[in-house]
Amino acid sequence: MKIDDNFYMKLAIDEAWKYQLLTYPNPAVGCTVVKNGEILAIEAHHEAGEAHAEVNALKAAYIKKNPNNLLKMKNSSHEIHDYLIKNHNGFFHDCEVFVTLEPCNHIGKTPACANLLKEIKPKRVIIAHKDINKEASGGCESLNEAGIEISLGCMEKVAYNLLYPFIKWRSGTFIFFKMAMTLNGSIDGNISSNQTLALTHTLRDKIDLMLIGGNTVRSDKPTLDARYIVGRAPNVMIYSKNKVFDNSIPLFKVPNREVIISDDLFKLLDYKFVMVEGTYSLMEILKERIDFVVLLVSPKIRKGLNALNDIDQDFEIIHENMIGKEKIIYLKRK
């Protein structure tokens, strides 16, 4: 295996994918810090409002070599920025920083990463993909002006898939279809482990809208909340021509939730981040509009309804992780 820039960047990309979709409205970003050839940190951005990937990685790198340092106790992005700027003492001058997205150049909920990098002056910053967010861009120029060597475009195509949800929800609507199934595509009964269910509920807590089919609501009577993580229940759009539902089912009883019953799919475009939970009929109806298919695969074989057996579609696997003992596969339509 070749140990080169791509190798270090791929580690950053894979780390970022662990938090894909969970960073909304921010992009998923990963960062690897290498000091004189030694990997000191591989970290990612975890959640909007929390520290960016670069900040997490620079902190972890510094602590790796200074294990009992006060920095350990600093958790907010501001504190870490301040501490590193004051105390770096040249630590990063022989470091290379691999980051999947151009460091932000704008002060939002957290201070600008480009500014932090300018102050601590790593030897080189390797960037996979330019920022597409005009407000936050300009990081490259800013680092260049500070005399830091920049390499742009390392694994750009792979990083583009990582960035894709962000690109979509920045400028319009990102829609993903989520389904749990067994190895052989069965969706009957309880499929997922608790860990995978918790991920689904975490996703529900993040999204702007969940779309579900009317028949599923009628037959399964799901609650569609985020109780496993004590999170926010998403607003729900029930896709149905027939507008009559039993209003006593739990779905309608969740406080602070909006439920729309509609067969107008253009309504989805009023939202930025939409999750579709359903079977093949909904997937077939929406297929031109779905950005990602997210399959949660439990490693078991079961009899029963095969949710995907009535469509004919090719995909590209753009990423996959394990969630405990199960799999998550991210697909894009070909």
Place this chain on the structure above:
Amino acid sequence: MKIDDNFYMKLAIDEAWKYQLLTYPNPAVGCTVVKNGEILAIEAHHEAGEAHAEVNALKAAYIKKNPNNLLKMKNSSHEIHDYLIKNHNGFFHDCEVFVTLEPCNHIGKTPACANLLKEIKPKRVIIAHKDINKEASGGCESLNEAGIEISLGCMEKVAYNLLYPFIKWRSGTFIFFKMAMTLNGSIDGNISSNQTLALTHTLRDKIDLMLIGGNTVRSDKPTLDARYIVGRAPNVMIYSKNKVFDNSIPLFKVPNREVIISDDLFKLLDYKFVMVEGTYSLMEILKERIDFVVLLVSPKIRKGLNALNDIDQDFEIIHENMIGKEKIIYLKRK
């Protein structure tokens, strides 16, 4: 992500899995070489008779820092051993060598890795799993005597799954069930890409025996050779109570191939390395005896026969790789 011994060992384990089953009768082994914290090489054993993982990794590490060195031209295990022993000049004294299996201590088709390590004296050798092959074992003791620090048992459980086929075929029979399917478990028609088909033919070239069901032979009339890689066609056992077959089909016309027609599955135990190609009925009959299920998954959805839909079985995912744009998933029955 924690950057520790486990991190470097996992890189070696993942590299080794790329050659899982292809190293028969040798074990699949991987090796990472780290010099002063810098990863110089991640390599694996590719094929019996060729250089072991340690030798490939030590060579790659040396060349990484001496790019125009003569060692580049040395390909046989003997040549690399000789060259490194004569010319290492202390290069490895500050290296840590992570290897998934105890370095062999015995001179077979290739010289002993333990001897090479003793001569070049790395700072530390980290070993995931002890060798279970008495003939080749003793590597640890040998390195210890030479004053090299040994760490044994790093990621031992994960390395055990890597080693499992070797453990089985050393002492008896290793049987794996191979099947190509779509994302939703359909096996109708042509599923796999050419790259995946080439892997199947490479496996056929390695195995001692292929088991196939009589009905498949009657209906599909497969040749079951290794023509995509111009390899050796495996011997075949057709599992069938009815011994009558049309002898004019291609399967029976392959030169230098033995074909057994039998319904006595105990015959499998006369072989060390058996691949089963078939559908659920054969899987169900053999299930107690199958060591690995190897699924080749093409990222598409298709209508049609779901090969796995009539059994009820839980698995553990022990590894997965990409083969080009498709997936290979290694499963063990729970």
